[in-house]
Amino acid sequence: xxxxxxxxxxxxxxxxxxxxxxxxxxxxxxxxxxxxxxxxxxxxxxxxxxxxxxxxxxxxxxxxxxxxxxxxxxxxxxxxxxxxxxxxxxxxxxxxxxxxxxxxxxxxxxxxxxxxxxxxxxxxxxxxxxxxxxxxxxxxxxxxxxxxxxxxxxxxxxxxxxxxxxxxxxxxxxxxxxxxxxxxxxxxxxxxxxxxxxxxxxxxxxxxxxxxxxxxxxxxxxxxxxxxxxxxxxxxxxxxxxxxxxxxxxxxxxxxxxxxxxxxxxxxxxxxxxxxxxxxxxxxxxxxxxxxxxxx
Amino acid sequence: xxxxxxxxxxxxxxxxxxxxxxxxxxxxxxxxxxxxxxxxxxxxxxxxxxxxxxxxxxxxxxxxxxxxxxxxxxxxxxxxxxxxxxxxxxxxxxxxxxxxxxxxxxxxxxxxxxxxxxxxxxxxxxxxxxxxxxxxxxxxxxxxxxxxxxxxxxxxxxxxxxxxxxxxxxxxxxxxxxxxxxxxxxxxxxxxxxxxxxxxxxxxxxxxxxxxxxxxxxxxxxxxxxxxxxxxxxxxxxxxxxxxxxxxxxxxxxxxxxxxxxxxxxxxxxxxxxxxxxxxxxxxxxxxxxxxxxxxxxxxxxxxxxxxxxxxxxxxxxxxxxxxxxxxxxxxxxxxxxxxxxxxxxxxxxxxxxxxxxxxxxxxxxxxxxxxxxxxxxxxxxxxxxxxxxxxxxxxxxxxxxxxxxxxxxxxxxxxxxxxxxxxxxxxxxxxxxxxxxxxxxxxxxxxxxxxxxxxxxxxxxxxxxxxx
Numbered sequence: 001x002x003x004x005x006x007x008x009x010x011x012x013x014x015x016x017x018x019x020x021x022x023x024x025x026x027x028x029x030x031x032x033x034x035x036x037x038x039x040x041x042x043x044x045x046x047x048x049x050x051x052x053x054x055x056x057x058x059x060x061x062x063x064x065x066x067x068x069x070x071x072x073x074x075x076x077x078x079x080x081x082x083x084x085x086x087x088x089x090x091x092x093x094x095x096x097x098x099x100x101x102x103x104x105x106x107x108x109x110x111x112x113x114x115x116x117x118x119x120x121x122x123x124x125x126x127x128x129x130x131x132x133x134x135x136x137x138x139x140x141x142x143x144x145x146x147x148x149x150x151x152x153x154x155x156x157x158x159x160x161x162x163x164x165x166x167x168x169x170x171x172x173x174x175x176x177x178x179x180x181x182x183x184x185x186x187x188x189x190x191x192x193x194x195x196x197x198x199x200x201x202x203x204x205x206x207x208x209x210x211x212x213x214x215x216x217x218x219x220x221x222x223x224x225x226x227x228x229x230x231x232x233x234x235x236x237x238x239x240x241x242x243x244x245x246x247x248x249x250x251x252x253x254x255x256x257x258x259x260x261x262x263x264x265x266x267x268x269x270x271x272x273x274x275x276x277x278x279x280x281x282x283x284x285x286x287x288x289x290x291x292x293x294x295x296x
Numbered sequence: 297x298x299x300x301x302x303x304x305x306x307x308x309x310x311x312x313x314x315x316x317x318x319x320x321x322x323x324x325x326x327x328x329x330x331x332x333x334x335x336x337x338x339x340x341x342x343x344x345x346x347x348x349x350x351x352x353x354x355x356x357x358x359x360x361x362x363x364x365x366x367x368x369x370x371x372x373x374x375x376x377x378x379x380x381x382x383x384x385x386x387x388x389x390x391x392x393x394x395x396x397x398x399x400x401x402x403x404x405x406x407x408x409x410x411x412x413x414x415x416x417x418x419x420x421x422x423x424x425x426x427x428x429x430x431x432x433x434x435x436x437x438x439x440x441x442x443x444x445x446x447x448x449x450x451x452x453x454x455x456x457x458x459x460x461x462x463x464x465x466x467x468x469x470x471x472x473x474x475x476x477x478x479x480x481x482x483x484x485x486x487x488x489x490x491x492x493x494x495x496x497x498x499x500x501x502x503x504x505x506x507x508x509x510x511x512x513x514x515x516x517x518x519x520x521x522x523x524x525x526x527x528x529x530x531x532x533x534x535x536x537x538x539x540x541x542x543x544x545x546x547x548x549x550x551x552x553x554x555x556x557x558x559x560x561x562x563x564x565x566x567x568x569x570x571x572x573x574x575x576x577x578x579x580x581x582x583x584x585x586x587x588x589x590x591x592x593x594x595x596x597x598x599x600x601x602x603x604x605x606x607x608x609x610x611x612x613x614x615x616x617x618x619x620x621x622x623x624x625x626x627x628x629x630x631x632x633x634x635x636x637x638x639x640x641x642x643x644x645x646x647x648x649x650x651x652x653x654x655x656x657x658x659x660x661x662x663x664x665x666x667x668x669x670x671x672x673x674x675x676x677x678x679x680x681x682x683x684x685x686x687x688x689x690x691x692x693x694x695x696x697x698x699x700x701x702x703x704x705x706x707x708x709x710x711x712x713x714x715x716x717x718x719x720x721x722x723x724x725x726x727x728x729x730x731x732x733x734x735x736x737x738x739x740x741x742x743x744x745x746x747x748x749x750x751x752x753x754x755x756x757x758x759x760x761x762x763x764x765x
Binding site (some may be wrong): 032036077097099119177179180194201202203204206207208210211212222224225226227229230237240 | 354
């Protein structure tokens with residue numbers, strides 16, 4: 001009898017350890033990642049009746065020892081996403097808070113059990129908003145500045161341009177300054193759409209591009225909320241709550257079924273914000289900017 | 297060190313702190329003005345460099361030299377800007393305008409133009425947020441200090457003028473505000489000076505106010521009290537002096553009296569000695585010469601009556617009379633004027649009776665206490681004797697009147713007869729009258745001999761009362 005009890009006690013922890021675990025992998029041990037993690041965790045705990053084991057690691061000290069094939073991995077941020085992708089694990093993975101520069105790479109993965117929730121909205125959403133802005137303008141060119149080397153984005157834009165003639169794609173050769181090259185286009189441009197191109201829109205160059213655009217009275221549509229602070233008229237982006245909601249929903253489904261119910265890139269519902277000061281400076285009516293929306 | 301006058305002291309007491317404060321404030325303003333102007337120059341330099349950075353940052357970022365030249369030319373027009381230079385990141389000069397060789401009186405300002413990092417990613421990590429700003433180039437510009445120097449000088453002149461004005465206003469205000477105090481203090485001082493000279497009736501004019509007025513009133517009350525005390529003291533001193541003087545006078549009087557008493561005692565003692573000696577001589581003469589004269593007269597009377605014996609008898613009788621006269625004059629106990637005249641009357645009366653001459657006698661206002669010295673008695677008796685001898689010898693008178701009067705403190709003794717008048721020459725002849733006048737002179741008196749209009753003569757002897765006192 002005693003042997004039986006001992007055996008049960010020995011087996012119980014083993015069986016628990018074999019239960020599904022959620023592994024959060026943070027790009028860095030920094031407040032912004034911790035906040036994202038806590039928010040996802042909180043939303044999941046509120047929406048799910050199950051109590052699952054949860055684990056949190058930072059990618060720099062990440063270890064696969066505690067990860068089993070049935071566990072769910074959720075990366076937060078680009079770095080964690082890249083590293084986890086490089087490890088080639090077979091687990092279902094949610095790449096949350098990634099930017100769209102990773103998407104083309106992720107789409108080539110062999111393991112299809114993944115979902116990417118980008119922090120940016122697709123270019124077409126920004127173009128859609130841009131079209132609404134120039135509806136009443138005598139100028140109708142939607143300017144998009146990209147580097148020559150960004151072929152993926154160029155392809156995407158070319159595809160859009162086939163449908164929208166007003167799109168002007170400005171390709172900046174490597175080594176040239178976008179702020180300098182763009183000036184001549186701004187005379188005819190109706191709106192400048194900032195796309196997520198790390199060679200063009202950087203922390204050091206954004207100021208000049210925005211400044212040039214403002215001098216020429218050309219509104220800028222940014223891809224993040226921070227663009228509003230930097231001087232853009234409109235920001236079209238994926239808000240934190242939307243990303244965490246999508247992530248929590250995916251975890252919840254996984255916890256019930258053991259599999260991700262969706263795959264590939266899932267864009268959260270876009271948020272459109274207006275900088276009323278810039279609108280006033282550029283003589284854009286606030287009421288008009290309030291009615292902006294994404295037309296799929 | 298300080299002036300003696302209260303007004304000057306008060307002026308200095310008020311003025312020196314004021315002057316110190318003005319100097320201190322002026323120094324502080326000078327110092328602060330210099331700092332402010334330096335700060336102003338510095339702020340202006342920083343403002344211009346900031347403006348230059350703002351105007352040129354994009355062109356430094358894009359390396360647009362022509363635009364940088366435009367910026368430099370615009371900035372060159374800024375007042376006081378001597379030169380401006382733009383450098384790239386490697387420190388190479390991109391654009392240069394103005395007199396870059398000017399070093400003196402030029403304040404250089406240097407700034408590095410940076411490209412601040414703009415946050416455009418919502419989900420960026422801390423490293424990207426804290427990215428250091430990228431240097432785009434640098435600007436060096438020089439500002440002239442001339443304007444600063446001019447401003448400094450203007451500031452100094454202004455401070456000096458304000459200080460001088462403050463000092464003048466301060467002096468005027470001190471003078472005005474201290475005037476009443478000065479007047480009040482001067483009034484006190486004047487009163488004190490008057491009192492110092494011993495004039496206790498001096499008073500301070502009560503022209504002060506507040507505590508000073510109370511002080512003046514108290515001062516006046518003190519002076520009143522002092523004056524009262526002084527008067528009381530003076531009165532006591534006068535009283536004491538008077539009392540001392542009286543005492544001294546009393547003492548002097550008593551001393552004089554004592555001296556008189558002493559002199560009198562000495563005189564009496566001497567008189568007594570003289571009188572004793574005179575008495576002894578008189579007794580000796582009476583007993584000796586007198587006795588012998590009486591004996592000789594008695595012997596002659598025993599001789600047969602002839603011319604010789606008559607003459608001798610007459611001479612002896614005269615000698616005896618004269619001897620008696622001398623004895624009488626030396627008799628001090630009877631030497632008062634009435635007694636002297638009474639004794640003379642008694643002795644001459646017998647002779648006059650024999651000759652049938654009537655003698656009348658009159659004494660009026662002659663004090664009884666008039667004592668005459670023996671020598672003076674002798675002079676008076678000799679004058680009377682000479683006057684009677686002359687009447688008996690020459691006048692052939694039947695009446696003789698003797699009177700003694702006190703007239704104006706002088707004794708007038710008159711001898712009048714009703715005899716015949718003699719000629720002028722007879723009156724002048726002989727030494728009798730001249731001897732009478734000599735004796736009168738010895739008595740400090742005078743003698744008059746007048747012929748009466750009717751008949752006879754009047755001999756008047758006037759002697760002072762004092763000689764007999």
